[in-house]
Amino acid sequence: MDGGGxxxxxxxxxxxxxxxxxxxxxxxxxxALGNRGPIRFNPDGTLDAKILKGFTFLKESWIQKSLPT
Structure with a gap:
């Protein structure tokens, strides 16, 4: 770390x-969070697929928690 922040x-x-x-x-x-750089958007304004892929595990976790056991 360079302490720049x-x-x-x-x-x-x-x-x-x-x-x-x-x-x-x-x-x-x-x-340490593993940020991959600046936020990127597609021409239509949606979030870049590579960024969404990085959050797939979170989405799957939320779905699993919301399913009845």
């Missing part, structure tokens, strides 16, 4: 160290 222009006062730690840890968690 961490704010250095805001004064958090006595909480500066804690806030910078919080921001850095949040940035690391965001990178």
């Amino acid at each position: 961490i704010s250095t222009k805001v004064d958090f006062g006595i909480h500066e160290t804690a806030m910078q730690t919080y921001l850095h840890e949040g940035e690391q968690k965001a990178y």
